[in-house]
Amino acid sequence: MxxxxxxxxxxxxxxxxxxxxxxxxxxxxxxxxxxxxxxxxxxxxxxxxxxxxxxxxxxxxxxxxxxxxxxxxxxxxxxxxxxxxxxxxxxxxxxxxxxxxxxxxxxxxxxxxxxxxxxxxxxxxxxxxxxxxxxxAIKDDDEISKIKKACSIADKVMESIRGSLSENMHEYEISAEINYLLQKFGADRPAFDTISSFGKNTAEPHYTHGNTKLVKGDFVLFDFGASFEKYNSDTTRTIVYGVASKEQKLMHEVVKSAQQVGFDSLSSGIKGSEVHEKVQNYIDETKFKGRFIHSTGHSLGLDVHDGWIGFSKDCDIELQENMILTVEPGVYIPGYGGVRIEDDVLIRKDCAEILTHSSRQLIEV
Ligand SMILES: [Mn+2]
Structure with a gap:
Protein backbone atom coordinates (compact mmCIF):
# COMPACT_ATOMS: atom_id res chain seq x y z
CA MET A 1 0.00 0.00 0.00
CA ALA A 137 11.83 14.16 2.06
CA ILE A 138 8.09 13.86 2.74
CA LYS A 139 7.47 10.92 5.05
CA ASP A 140 4.38 8.71 4.93
CA ASP A 141 2.65 7.26 8.02
CA ASP A 142 4.66 4.05 7.91
CA GLU A 143 7.94 5.99 7.83
CA ILE A 144 6.83 8.39 10.57
CA SER A 145 5.91 5.56 12.90
CA LYS A 146 9.27 3.82 12.31
CA ILE A 147 11.24 7.03 12.93
CA LYS A 148 9.18 7.69 16.08
CA LYS A 149 10.09 4.23 17.32
CA ALA A 150 13.79 4.90 16.53
CA CYS A 151 13.51 8.17 18.48
CA SER A 152 11.93 6.56 21.50
CA ILE A 153 14.67 3.90 21.64
CA ALA A 154 17.36 6.62 21.54
CA ASP A 155 15.53 8.56 24.28
CA LYS A 156 15.60 5.54 26.58
CA VAL A 157 19.33 5.08 26.01
CA MET A 158 20.02 8.81 26.55
CA GLU A 159 18.15 8.80 29.85
CA SER A 160 20.01 5.77 31.19
CA ILE A 161 23.55 6.23 29.82
CA ARG A 162 24.46 9.00 32.30
CA GLY A 163 24.29 6.42 35.08
CA SER A 164 27.13 4.46 33.48
CA LEU A 165 29.72 7.25 33.77
CA SER A 166 32.54 6.80 36.26
CA GLU A 167 35.89 8.50 36.78
CA ASN A 168 38.77 7.33 34.55
CA MET A 169 36.57 5.31 32.20
CA HIS A 170 37.39 5.52 28.49
CA GLU A 171 35.27 7.10 25.77
CA TYR A 172 35.13 3.78 23.91
CA GLU A 173 33.60 2.06 26.93
CA ILE A 174 30.70 4.49 26.91
CA SER A 175 30.14 4.13 23.15
CA ALA A 176 30.15 0.33 23.58
CA GLU A 177 27.55 0.69 26.34
CA ILE A 178 25.40 2.99 24.14
CA ASN A 179 25.53 0.55 21.23
CA TYR A 180 24.62 -2.33 23.54
CA LEU A 181 21.67 -0.45 25.03
CA LEU A 182 20.41 0.64 21.60
CA GLN A 183 20.03 -2.98 20.54
CA LYS A 184 18.79 -4.05 23.95
CA PHE A 185 15.99 -1.49 23.73
CA GLY A 186 14.95 -2.64 20.25
CA ALA A 187 17.18 -1.02 17.62
CA ASP A 188 18.41 -3.15 14.73
CA ARG A 189 21.76 -1.41 15.03
CA PRO A 190 23.23 2.00 15.87
CA ALA A 191 22.25 4.50 13.17
CA PHE A 192 25.89 5.60 12.72
CA ASP A 193 29.23 5.44 14.49
CA THR A 194 28.28 6.52 18.02
CA ILE A 195 29.93 9.66 19.35
CA SER A 196 30.91 9.73 23.01
CA SER A 197 33.54 12.36 23.69
CA PHE A 198 35.04 13.84 26.85
CA GLY A 199 36.64 17.17 27.69
CA LYS A 200 38.30 19.05 24.87
CA ASN A 201 37.36 16.30 22.38
CA THR A 202 33.77 17.60 22.56
CA ALA A 203 34.95 20.58 20.47
CA GLU A 204 35.41 18.23 17.49
CA PRO A 205 31.87 17.76 16.06
CA HIS A 206 32.47 14.37 14.35
CA TYR A 207 35.10 13.01 16.73
CA THR A 208 33.39 9.61 17.46
CA HIS A 209 35.39 8.10 20.37
CA GLY A 210 38.90 7.22 21.50
CA ASN A 211 40.84 6.19 24.59
CA THR A 212 40.56 9.46 26.52
CA LYS A 213 39.71 8.95 30.20
CA LEU A 214 36.92 10.78 32.01
CA VAL A 215 37.96 13.34 34.62
CA LYS A 216 35.93 15.59 36.92
CA GLY A 217 34.71 18.77 35.28
CA ASP A 218 34.69 17.34 31.73
CA PHE A 219 32.00 18.07 29.23
CA VAL A 220 30.55 14.73 28.05
CA LEU A 221 28.91 14.69 24.64
CA PHE A 222 26.69 11.85 23.42
CA ASP A 223 25.56 11.84 19.78
CA PHE A 224 23.92 8.67 18.52
CA GLY A 225 20.81 7.22 16.96
CA ALA A 226 18.81 4.03 16.65
CA SER A 227 18.15 2.34 13.34
CA PHE A 228 14.75 0.66 13.40
CA GLU A 229 13.57 -1.24 10.29
CA LYS A 230 16.07 0.86 8.32
CA TYR A 231 14.76 4.21 9.65
CA ASN A 232 17.02 6.33 11.82
CA SER A 233 16.97 8.72 14.73
CA ASP A 234 19.79 11.13 15.60
CA THR A 235 20.09 12.89 18.95
CA THR A 236 22.76 14.69 20.97
CA ARG A 237 23.09 15.78 24.60
CA THR A 238 26.00 17.45 26.37
CA ILE A 239 26.35 17.15 30.13
CA VAL A 240 29.08 17.79 32.71
CA TYR A 241 30.82 15.12 34.77
CA GLY A 242 31.01 16.71 38.19
CA VAL A 243 30.22 20.36 38.82
CA ALA A 244 29.75 22.66 35.83
CA SER A 245 31.81 25.85 35.64
CA LYS A 246 30.24 29.24 34.89
CA GLU A 247 31.58 29.09 31.32
CA GLN A 248 30.18 25.59 30.76
CA LYS A 249 26.79 26.70 32.04
CA LEU A 250 26.81 29.72 29.74
CA MET A 251 27.78 27.68 26.68
CA HIS A 252 25.04 25.19 27.39
CA GLU A 253 22.45 27.90 27.99
CA VAL A 254 23.28 29.64 24.69
CA VAL A 255 23.00 26.41 22.70
CA LYS A 256 19.75 25.41 24.41
CA SER A 257 18.21 28.83 23.73
CA ALA A 258 19.47 28.77 20.13
CA GLN A 259 17.76 25.42 19.65
CA GLN A 260 14.54 26.91 21.04
CA VAL A 261 14.83 29.75 18.50
CA GLY A 262 15.05 27.02 15.85
CA PHE A 263 12.00 25.14 17.21
CA ASP A 264 9.94 28.34 17.43
CA SER A 265 10.63 29.22 13.80
CA LEU A 266 9.38 25.90 12.43
CA SER A 267 6.23 25.65 10.33
CA SER A 268 5.44 24.59 6.80
CA GLY A 269 6.36 27.28 4.28
CA ILE A 270 9.54 28.58 5.94
CA LYS A 271 12.77 28.02 4.01
CA GLY A 272 15.51 25.79 5.42
CA SER A 273 17.99 28.65 5.11
CA GLU A 274 15.76 31.02 7.14
CA VAL A 275 15.71 28.62 10.10
CA HIS A 276 19.49 28.34 9.99
CA GLU A 277 19.88 32.10 9.76
CA LYS A 278 17.76 32.70 12.86
CA VAL A 279 19.74 30.16 14.90
CA GLN A 280 23.09 31.40 13.60
CA ASN A 281 22.18 35.02 14.32
CA TYR A 282 21.14 34.16 17.84
CA ILE A 283 24.52 32.54 18.59
CA ASP A 284 26.43 35.32 16.83
CA GLU A 285 24.87 37.88 19.17
CA THR A 286 26.47 36.15 22.16
CA LYS A 287 30.14 35.89 23.19
CA PHE A 288 30.29 32.67 21.14
CA LYS A 289 30.09 34.53 17.82
CA GLY A 290 31.67 32.48 15.05
CA ARG A 291 31.80 29.29 17.13
CA PHE A 292 28.75 27.65 15.50
CA ILE A 293 30.54 25.94 12.63
CA HIS A 294 27.99 23.70 10.92
CA SER A 295 24.45 23.83 9.62
CA THR A 296 21.48 23.74 12.00
CA GLY A 297 20.08 20.42 10.81
CA HIS A 298 19.46 17.85 8.13
CA SER A 299 16.66 15.70 6.79
CA LEU A 300 16.39 12.31 8.51
CA GLY A 301 15.01 8.99 7.31
CA LEU A 302 16.40 5.89 5.60
CA ASP A 303 19.70 7.77 5.56
CA VAL A 304 20.88 9.70 8.60
CA HIS A 305 21.62 12.59 6.24
CA ASP A 306 18.54 11.96 4.12
CA GLY A 307 18.84 13.89 0.87
CA TRP A 308 19.84 17.49 0.30
CA ILE A 309 17.17 19.24 2.40
CA GLY A 310 18.30 20.83 5.64
CA PHE A 311 18.61 23.91 7.78
CA SER A 312 21.64 25.30 6.02
CA LYS A 313 22.74 28.51 4.36
CA ASP A 314 22.23 27.16 0.85
CA CYS A 315 18.90 25.32 1.24
CA ASP A 316 16.13 27.51 -0.16
CA ILE A 317 13.57 24.68 -0.12
CA GLU A 318 10.39 25.50 1.78
CA LEU A 319 9.45 23.13 4.58
CA GLN A 320 6.42 20.95 3.99
CA GLU A 321 4.24 18.95 6.31
CA ASN A 322 5.62 15.49 7.17
CA MET A 323 9.26 16.33 6.60
CA ILE A 324 11.49 15.08 9.42
CA LEU A 325 14.68 16.94 10.24
CA THR A 326 17.17 17.47 13.05
CA VAL A 327 17.68 20.75 14.94
CA GLU A 328 21.22 20.70 16.30
CA PRO A 329 23.00 23.95 17.08
CA GLY A 330 26.40 23.78 18.72
CA VAL A 331 29.21 25.94 20.04
CA TYR A 332 32.79 24.70 19.79
CA ILE A 333 35.95 26.11 21.36
CA PRO A 334 39.06 24.23 20.20
CA GLY A 335 41.23 23.09 23.09
CA TYR A 336 38.41 23.67 25.58
CA GLY A 337 35.25 21.84 24.58
CA GLY A 338 31.95 22.01 22.79
CA VAL A 339 28.24 21.79 23.40
CA ARG A 340 25.67 20.44 20.96
CA ILE A 341 22.01 19.68 21.58
CA GLU A 342 20.15 17.78 18.87
CA ASP A 343 16.54 16.73 18.51
CA ASP A 344 14.42 15.33 15.69
CA VAL A 345 11.32 17.18 14.55
CA LEU A 346 8.31 16.39 12.40
CA ILE A 347 7.07 19.42 10.46
CA ARG A 348 3.37 20.15 10.91
CA LYS A 349 1.32 22.95 9.33
CA ASP A 350 1.98 25.71 11.88
CA CYS A 351 4.62 24.16 14.12
CA ALA A 352 6.84 21.14 14.57
CA GLU A 353 6.33 18.07 16.70
CA ILE A 354 9.49 17.23 18.63
CA LEU A 355 10.09 13.48 18.41
CA THR A 356 12.98 13.10 20.87
CA HIS A 357 12.24 13.83 24.49
CA SER A 358 15.22 13.22 26.78
CA SER A 359 16.02 16.14 29.12
CA ARG A 360 17.67 19.19 27.51
CA GLN A 361 18.75 20.69 30.85
CA LEU A 362 22.43 20.87 31.74
CA ILE A 363 22.83 17.75 33.83
CA GLU A 364 25.73 17.38 36.27
CA VAL A 365 26.52 13.80 37.20
MN1 LIG B 1 22.62 14.99 13.20
Missing amino acids: YTKKRISRLYGNIEEKLDAIMIKNANEAFKDINFFYVTGLSKGLFEGSTVLVYPNGKFDMIIPELEAQSASKSTGNILVYKDKEESEEILKKSMKGLKKIGINFSGLSYQNYIKLNELLPKIKLIDISMALSKTR
Whole structure:
Protein backbone atom coordinates (compact mmCIF):
# COMPACT_ATOMS: atom_id res chain seq x y z
CA MET A 1 0.00 0.00 0.00
CA TYR A 2 2.75 2.44 0.99
CA THR A 3 4.99 1.41 -1.87
CA LYS A 4 2.32 2.14 -4.46
CA LYS A 5 1.89 5.67 -3.13
CA ARG A 6 5.66 6.20 -2.93
CA ILE A 7 6.06 5.10 -6.55
CA SER A 8 3.25 7.35 -7.75
CA ARG A 9 4.72 10.35 -5.87
CA LEU A 10 8.15 9.55 -7.32
CA TYR A 11 6.83 9.49 -10.89
CA GLY A 12 5.00 12.74 -10.11
CA ASN A 13 8.33 14.39 -9.27
CA ILE A 14 9.91 13.41 -12.62
CA GLU A 15 9.31 15.69 -15.61
CA GLU A 16 10.44 13.29 -18.34
CA LYS A 17 8.11 10.53 -19.45
CA LEU A 18 9.80 7.28 -18.42
CA ASP A 19 9.03 3.64 -19.29
CA ALA A 20 10.49 2.42 -16.01
CA ILE A 21 12.77 3.26 -13.10
CA MET A 22 15.70 0.99 -12.30
CA ILE A 23 17.36 0.86 -8.88
CA LYS A 24 20.44 -1.33 -9.00
CA ASN A 25 22.57 -2.53 -6.10
CA ALA A 26 26.21 -3.55 -6.36
CA ASN A 27 27.95 -5.13 -3.37
CA GLU A 28 27.25 -4.21 0.25
CA ALA A 29 29.21 -0.94 0.20
CA PHE A 30 27.41 0.23 -2.94
CA LYS A 31 23.83 -0.67 -2.22
CA ASP A 32 21.18 1.91 -2.99
CA ILE A 33 18.86 2.50 0.00
CA ASN A 34 16.16 3.49 -2.51
CA PHE A 35 15.84 -0.23 -3.25
CA PHE A 36 14.29 -0.57 0.21
CA TYR A 37 12.23 2.62 -0.18
CA VAL A 38 10.39 1.45 -3.29
CA THR A 39 10.02 -2.20 -2.25
CA GLY A 40 9.11 -1.45 1.38
CA LEU A 41 11.49 -4.23 2.51
CA SER A 42 13.34 -3.88 5.79
CA LYS A 43 15.18 -7.22 5.96
CA GLY A 44 17.61 -8.89 3.58
CA LEU A 45 20.94 -7.79 2.10
CA PHE A 46 20.05 -7.68 -1.64
CA GLU A 47 23.58 -7.37 -3.00
CA GLY A 48 23.56 -7.57 -6.81
CA SER A 49 19.79 -7.07 -6.86
CA THR A 50 17.77 -4.83 -9.15
CA VAL A 51 14.26 -3.45 -8.89
CA LEU A 52 12.35 -2.27 -11.95
CA VAL A 53 9.54 0.08 -11.04
CA TYR A 54 6.78 0.80 -13.56
CA PRO A 55 4.52 3.85 -13.88
CA ASN A 56 1.47 1.75 -12.86
CA GLY A 57 3.00 1.20 -9.40
CA LYS A 58 4.01 -2.43 -9.99
CA PHE A 59 7.60 -3.56 -9.66
CA ASP A 60 9.84 -6.54 -10.48
CA MET A 61 12.72 -7.54 -8.22
CA ILE A 62 15.59 -9.37 -9.92
CA ILE A 63 17.37 -11.09 -7.04
CA PRO A 64 19.75 -13.93 -6.19
CA GLU A 65 18.15 -17.07 -4.81
CA LEU A 66 19.28 -16.47 -1.22
CA GLU A 67 17.12 -13.32 -0.99
CA ALA A 68 13.90 -14.96 -2.23
CA GLN A 69 12.40 -15.45 1.25
CA SER A 70 13.16 -11.90 2.32
CA ALA A 71 11.79 -10.54 -0.97
CA SER A 72 8.52 -12.43 -0.55
CA LYS A 73 7.54 -9.95 2.20
CA SER A 74 7.18 -7.31 -0.48
CA THR A 75 4.22 -6.90 -2.85
CA GLY A 76 6.48 -6.93 -5.92
CA ASN A 77 7.01 -9.62 -8.53
CA ILE A 78 10.09 -11.79 -7.86
CA LEU A 79 12.48 -12.95 -10.58
CA VAL A 80 15.20 -15.20 -9.19
CA TYR A 81 18.56 -15.69 -10.90
CA LYS A 82 21.13 -18.42 -10.25
CA ASP A 83 24.20 -16.72 -11.67
CA LYS A 84 25.41 -13.48 -13.21
CA GLU A 85 24.65 -14.61 -16.73
CA GLU A 86 21.05 -15.38 -15.86
CA SER A 87 20.64 -12.05 -14.07
CA GLU A 88 21.75 -10.23 -17.24
CA GLU A 89 19.39 -12.32 -19.38
CA ILE A 90 16.43 -11.49 -17.12
CA LEU A 91 17.36 -7.81 -17.15
CA LYS A 92 17.59 -7.71 -20.95
CA LYS A 93 14.28 -9.52 -21.32
CA SER A 94 12.51 -7.20 -18.87
CA MET A 95 13.85 -4.13 -20.63
CA LYS A 96 12.78 -5.25 -24.10
CA GLY A 97 10.96 -2.48 -25.97
CA LEU A 98 11.66 0.17 -23.30
CA LYS A 99 13.23 3.40 -24.53
CA LYS A 100 13.79 5.62 -21.55
CA ILE A 101 14.43 4.61 -17.94
CA GLY A 102 15.15 6.52 -14.74
CA ILE A 103 18.37 5.76 -12.85
CA ASN A 104 19.68 7.06 -9.54
CA PHE A 105 23.01 8.50 -10.70
CA SER A 106 23.93 9.15 -7.04
CA GLY A 107 23.49 5.49 -6.11
CA LEU A 108 24.70 3.50 -9.12
CA SER A 109 28.28 2.23 -9.10
CA TYR A 110 30.35 3.25 -12.10
CA GLN A 111 30.93 -0.41 -12.90
CA ASN A 112 27.17 -1.01 -13.05
CA TYR A 113 26.75 2.10 -15.19
CA ILE A 114 29.23 0.76 -17.76
CA LYS A 115 27.59 -2.66 -17.65
CA LEU A 116 24.12 -1.18 -18.22
CA ASN A 117 25.31 0.73 -21.27
CA GLU A 118 26.81 -2.48 -22.65
CA LEU A 119 23.72 -4.58 -21.96
CA LEU A 120 21.14 -2.03 -23.05
CA PRO A 121 22.85 0.20 -25.63
CA LYS A 122 19.62 1.61 -27.03
CA ILE A 123 17.98 2.63 -23.78
CA LYS A 124 18.33 6.22 -22.63
CA LEU A 125 19.27 6.58 -18.95
CA ILE A 126 17.80 9.59 -17.17
CA ASP A 127 19.08 10.79 -13.78
CA ILE A 128 16.27 10.77 -11.19
CA SER A 129 18.39 11.34 -8.08
CA MET A 130 16.80 14.71 -7.28
CA ALA A 131 13.28 13.29 -7.67
CA LEU A 132 14.15 10.45 -5.27
CA SER A 133 15.46 12.90 -2.70
CA LYS A 134 12.41 15.14 -3.07
CA THR A 135 9.99 12.22 -2.73
CA ARG A 136 11.76 10.78 0.29
CA ALA A 137 11.83 14.16 2.06
CA ILE A 138 8.09 13.86 2.74
CA LYS A 139 7.47 10.92 5.05
CA ASP A 140 4.38 8.71 4.93
CA ASP A 141 2.65 7.26 8.02
CA ASP A 142 4.66 4.05 7.91
CA GLU A 143 7.94 5.99 7.83
CA ILE A 144 6.83 8.39 10.57
CA SER A 145 5.91 5.56 12.90
CA LYS A 146 9.27 3.82 12.31
CA ILE A 147 11.24 7.03 12.93
CA LYS A 148 9.18 7.69 16.08
CA LYS A 149 10.09 4.23 17.32
CA ALA A 150 13.79 4.90 16.53
CA CYS A 151 13.51 8.17 18.48
CA SER A 152 11.93 6.56 21.50
CA ILE A 153 14.67 3.90 21.64
CA ALA A 154 17.36 6.62 21.54
CA ASP A 155 15.53 8.56 24.28
CA LYS A 156 15.60 5.54 26.58
CA VAL A 157 19.33 5.08 26.01
CA MET A 158 20.02 8.81 26.55
CA GLU A 159 18.15 8.80 29.85
CA SER A 160 20.01 5.77 31.19
CA ILE A 161 23.55 6.23 29.82
CA ARG A 162 24.46 9.00 32.30
CA GLY A 163 24.29 6.42 35.08
CA SER A 164 27.13 4.46 33.48
CA LEU A 165 29.72 7.25 33.77
CA SER A 166 32.54 6.80 36.26
CA GLU A 167 35.89 8.50 36.78
CA ASN A 168 38.77 7.33 34.55
CA MET A 169 36.57 5.31 32.20
CA HIS A 170 37.39 5.52 28.49
CA GLU A 171 35.27 7.10 25.77
CA TYR A 172 35.13 3.78 23.91
CA GLU A 173 33.60 2.06 26.93
CA ILE A 174 30.70 4.49 26.91
CA SER A 175 30.14 4.13 23.15
CA ALA A 176 30.15 0.33 23.58
CA GLU A 177 27.55 0.69 26.34
CA ILE A 178 25.40 2.99 24.14
CA ASN A 179 25.53 0.55 21.23
CA TYR A 180 24.62 -2.33 23.54
CA LEU A 181 21.67 -0.45 25.03
CA LEU A 182 20.41 0.64 21.60
CA GLN A 183 20.03 -2.98 20.54
CA LYS A 184 18.79 -4.05 23.95
CA PHE A 185 15.99 -1.49 23.73
CA GLY A 186 14.95 -2.64 20.25
CA ALA A 187 17.18 -1.02 17.62
CA ASP A 188 18.41 -3.15 14.73
CA ARG A 189 21.76 -1.41 15.03
CA PRO A 190 23.23 2.00 15.87
CA ALA A 191 22.25 4.50 13.17
CA PHE A 192 25.89 5.60 12.72
CA ASP A 193 29.23 5.44 14.49
CA THR A 194 28.28 6.52 18.02
CA ILE A 195 29.93 9.66 19.35
CA SER A 196 30.91 9.73 23.01
CA SER A 197 33.54 12.36 23.69
CA PHE A 198 35.04 13.84 26.85
CA GLY A 199 36.64 17.17 27.69
CA LYS A 200 38.30 19.05 24.87
CA ASN A 201 37.36 16.30 22.38
CA THR A 202 33.77 17.60 22.56
CA ALA A 203 34.95 20.58 20.47
CA GLU A 204 35.41 18.23 17.49
CA PRO A 205 31.87 17.76 16.06
CA HIS A 206 32.47 14.37 14.35
CA TYR A 207 35.10 13.01 16.73
CA THR A 208 33.39 9.61 17.46
CA HIS A 209 35.39 8.10 20.37
CA GLY A 210 38.90 7.22 21.50
CA ASN A 211 40.84 6.19 24.59
CA THR A 212 40.56 9.46 26.52
CA LYS A 213 39.71 8.95 30.20
CA LEU A 214 36.92 10.78 32.01
CA VAL A 215 37.96 13.34 34.62
CA LYS A 216 35.93 15.59 36.92
CA GLY A 217 34.71 18.77 35.28
CA ASP A 218 34.69 17.34 31.73
CA PHE A 219 32.00 18.07 29.23
CA VAL A 220 30.55 14.73 28.05
CA LEU A 221 28.91 14.69 24.64
CA PHE A 222 26.69 11.85 23.42
CA ASP A 223 25.56 11.84 19.78
CA PHE A 224 23.92 8.67 18.52
CA GLY A 225 20.81 7.22 16.96
CA ALA A 226 18.81 4.03 16.65
CA SER A 227 18.15 2.34 13.34
CA PHE A 228 14.75 0.66 13.40
CA GLU A 229 13.57 -1.24 10.29
CA LYS A 230 16.07 0.86 8.32
CA TYR A 231 14.76 4.21 9.65
CA ASN A 232 17.02 6.33 11.82
CA SER A 233 16.97 8.72 14.73
CA ASP A 234 19.79 11.13 15.60
CA THR A 235 20.09 12.89 18.95
CA THR A 236 22.76 14.69 20.97
CA ARG A 237 23.09 15.78 24.60
CA THR A 238 26.00 17.45 26.37
CA ILE A 239 26.35 17.15 30.13
CA VAL A 240 29.08 17.79 32.71
CA TYR A 241 30.82 15.12 34.77
CA GLY A 242 31.01 16.71 38.19
CA VAL A 243 30.22 20.36 38.82
CA ALA A 244 29.75 22.66 35.83
CA SER A 245 31.81 25.85 35.64
CA LYS A 246 30.24 29.24 34.89
CA GLU A 247 31.58 29.09 31.32
CA GLN A 248 30.18 25.59 30.76
CA LYS A 249 26.79 26.70 32.04
CA LEU A 250 26.81 29.72 29.74
CA MET A 251 27.78 27.68 26.68
CA HIS A 252 25.04 25.19 27.39
CA GLU A 253 22.45 27.90 27.99
CA VAL A 254 23.28 29.64 24.69
CA VAL A 255 23.00 26.41 22.70
CA LYS A 256 19.75 25.41 24.41
CA SER A 257 18.21 28.83 23.73
CA ALA A 258 19.47 28.77 20.13
CA GLN A 259 17.76 25.42 19.65
CA GLN A 260 14.54 26.91 21.04
CA VAL A 261 14.83 29.75 18.50
CA GLY A 262 15.05 27.02 15.85
CA PHE A 263 12.00 25.14 17.21
CA ASP A 264 9.94 28.34 17.43
CA SER A 265 10.63 29.22 13.80
CA LEU A 266 9.38 25.90 12.43
CA SER A 267 6.23 25.65 10.33
CA SER A 268 5.44 24.59 6.80
CA GLY A 269 6.36 27.28 4.28
CA ILE A 270 9.54 28.58 5.94
CA LYS A 271 12.77 28.02 4.01
CA GLY A 272 15.51 25.79 5.42
CA SER A 273 17.99 28.65 5.11
CA GLU A 274 15.76 31.02 7.14
CA VAL A 275 15.71 28.62 10.10
CA HIS A 276 19.49 28.34 9.99
CA GLU A 277 19.88 32.10 9.76
CA LYS A 278 17.76 32.70 12.86
CA VAL A 279 19.74 30.16 14.90
CA GLN A 280 23.09 31.40 13.60
CA ASN A 281 22.18 35.02 14.32
CA TYR A 282 21.14 34.16 17.84
CA ILE A 283 24.52 32.54 18.59
CA ASP A 284 26.43 35.32 16.83
CA GLU A 285 24.87 37.88 19.17
CA THR A 286 26.47 36.15 22.16
CA LYS A 287 30.14 35.89 23.19
CA PHE A 288 30.29 32.67 21.14
CA LYS A 289 30.09 34.53 17.82
CA GLY A 290 31.67 32.48 15.05
CA ARG A 291 31.80 29.29 17.13
CA PHE A 292 28.75 27.65 15.50
CA ILE A 293 30.54 25.94 12.63
CA HIS A 294 27.99 23.70 10.92
CA SER A 295 24.45 23.83 9.62
CA THR A 296 21.48 23.74 12.00
CA GLY A 297 20.08 20.42 10.81
CA HIS A 298 19.46 17.85 8.13
CA SER A 299 16.66 15.70 6.79
CA LEU A 300 16.39 12.31 8.51
CA GLY A 301 15.01 8.99 7.31
CA LEU A 302 16.40 5.89 5.60
CA ASP A 303 19.70 7.77 5.56
CA VAL A 304 20.88 9.70 8.60
CA HIS A 305 21.62 12.59 6.24
CA ASP A 306 18.54 11.96 4.12
CA GLY A 307 18.84 13.89 0.87
CA TRP A 308 19.84 17.49 0.30
CA ILE A 309 17.17 19.24 2.40
CA GLY A 310 18.30 20.83 5.64
CA PHE A 311 18.61 23.91 7.78
CA SER A 312 21.64 25.30 6.02
CA LYS A 313 22.74 28.51 4.36
CA ASP A 314 22.23 27.16 0.85
CA CYS A 315 18.90 25.32 1.24
CA ASP A 316 16.13 27.51 -0.16
CA ILE A 317 13.57 24.68 -0.12
CA GLU A 318 10.39 25.50 1.78
CA LEU A 319 9.45 23.13 4.58
CA GLN A 320 6.42 20.95 3.99
CA GLU A 321 4.24 18.95 6.31
CA ASN A 322 5.62 15.49 7.17
CA MET A 323 9.26 16.33 6.60
CA ILE A 324 11.49 15.08 9.42
CA LEU A 325 14.68 16.94 10.24
CA THR A 326 17.17 17.47 13.05
CA VAL A 327 17.68 20.75 14.94
CA GLU A 328 21.22 20.70 16.30
CA PRO A 329 23.00 23.95 17.08
CA GLY A 330 26.40 23.78 18.72
CA VAL A 331 29.21 25.94 20.04
CA TYR A 332 32.79 24.70 19.79
CA ILE A 333 35.95 26.11 21.36
CA PRO A 334 39.06 24.23 20.20
CA GLY A 335 41.23 23.09 23.09
CA TYR A 336 38.41 23.67 25.58
CA GLY A 337 35.25 21.84 24.58
CA GLY A 338 31.95 22.01 22.79
CA VAL A 339 28.24 21.79 23.40
CA ARG A 340 25.67 20.44 20.96
CA ILE A 341 22.01 19.68 21.58
CA GLU A 342 20.15 17.78 18.87
CA ASP A 343 16.54 16.73 18.51
CA ASP A 344 14.42 15.33 15.69
CA VAL A 345 11.32 17.18 14.55
CA LEU A 346 8.31 16.39 12.40
CA ILE A 347 7.07 19.42 10.46
CA ARG A 348 3.37 20.15 10.91
CA LYS A 349 1.32 22.95 9.33
CA ASP A 350 1.98 25.71 11.88
CA CYS A 351 4.62 24.16 14.12
CA ALA A 352 6.84 21.14 14.57
CA GLU A 353 6.33 18.07 16.70
CA ILE A 354 9.49 17.23 18.63
CA LEU A 355 10.09 13.48 18.41
CA THR A 356 12.98 13.10 20.87
CA HIS A 357 12.24 13.83 24.49
CA SER A 358 15.22 13.22 26.78
CA SER A 359 16.02 16.14 29.12
CA ARG A 360 17.67 19.19 27.51
CA GLN A 361 18.75 20.69 30.85
CA LEU A 362 22.43 20.87 31.74
CA ILE A 363 22.83 17.75 33.83
CA GLU A 364 25.73 17.38 36.27
CA VAL A 365 26.52 13.80 37.20
MN1 LIG B 1 22.62 14.99 13.20
